[in-house]
Amino acid sequence: MVRDVLGGALAVLGAAGAVASPFRPWYAARLGREYRLSDLFASGGITAAHPNLLWSLFLPFLLAAALTLLGLFARLRTVLVLAGVLALGSAVLWAVRVAQANGDALTVAADGSGLRPGFAGAAGGGVLLLLAAGIMTGQVRRAPAPAPVPVPPPPPPVFEDGPAGDGRPPAYGSPGTEGTYGPSRPGPYASPEPEPTTPLPTIRREDR
Numbered sequence: 001m002v003r004d005v006l007g008g009a010l011a012v013l014g015a016a017g018a019v020a021s022p023f024r025p026w027y028a029a030r031l032g033r034e035y036r037l038s039d040l041f042a043s044g045g046i047t048a049a050h051p052n053l054l055w056s057l058f059l060p061f062l063l064a065a066a067l068t069l070l071g072l073f074a075r076l077r078t079v080l081v082l083a084g085v086l087a088l089g090s091a092v093l094w095a096v097r098v099a100q101a102n103g104d105a106l107t108v109a110a111d112g113s114g115l116r117p118g119f120a121g122a123a124g125g126g127v128l129l130l131l132a133a134g135i136m137t138g139q140v141r142r143a144p145a146p147a148p149v150p151v152p153p154p155p156p157p158v159f160e161d162g163p164a165g166d167g168r169p170p171a172y173g174s175p176g177t178e179g180t181y182g183p184s185r186p187g188p189y190a191s192p193e194p195e196p197t198t199p200l201p202t203i204r205r206e207d208r
Contacts, residue, residue, distance in 0.1 A: 007136030008072055011080055014128030015068035017121040018087040022058040024118035027098055032057045032118045040093045045101035060090040061122065068129060080133035088126025091119060 022032035036051040037059055064087040071079030095115075099106050107114035 003135050003137050004075075007132040007134075009132075010128050010135065011068050011072055011083075011132035014087070014125040014132060015065040015083070016125070017128070018061045018125030019058075019065040021091075021118045021121035021125065022056060022061060024121060025116035026057075026094070026118040026122075027115060028113050032122070035094065040090065040097055042097075045097045046094075047101075057090065057094065057122075060086055061125075064090075064126070064129070071133075075136070077133045077136055080129055080136070084126050084129030084133060086126075087129060088123060091122040091126060094122075095119065 024032065026032045026035065033053055033056040034050050035046060035057050036049050037055050037057060039046050039049075040057075064083040067079050067083035067086065071077070071083060095106060
């Protein structure tokens with residue numbers, strides 16, 4: 001959390017310094033927005049032509065500020081790195097073209113005839129954006145939770161002592177179930193057993 005807050009503050013400062021740099025002097029009394037964007041890629045170096053605002057050095061720093069906002073809201077460090085490279089690269093490329101036009105010489109003079117705060121703000125803003133990307137933790141990607149493994153239901157109990165051997169439990173009171181299901185008892189519709197009878201005495205006839 002602390003790293004994200006510190007990185008976000010550095011990113012905002014870097015983007016603010018970079019996007020404000022074209023409105024300050026870069027070299028001598030010339031503002032950054034008075035340099036043509038196409039001069040950065042021309043072999044002849046910086047020219048004296050004055051472009052409009054959108055085709056000047058303001059455009060790459062405006063894009064860097066937009067990428068900074070996107071990287072902060074989406075918490076993407078890669079976007080912040082891209083914004084820092086765009087801002088710092090534009091400043092360094094401008095310095096190379098100015099040195100090429102001035103005979104490979106860049107000076108910092110006290111009288112304001114050399115490099116000015118506009119260039120320092122652009123280069124420093126790019127460095128702050130790169131530092132912010134290195135400090136922030138970025139978006140944390142969590143692995144998806146594994147799907148629960150279905151547990152099969154337990155198999156039904158198998159009774160081997162069924163009357164027909166078909167796996168069904170034996171009926172209550174069926175033969176061969178004493179000791180497991182209790183003594184055998186007649187079913188509710190079974191005929192009652194005959195009661196024991198006492199044999200009658202035999203009467204013998206005597207001869208008269």
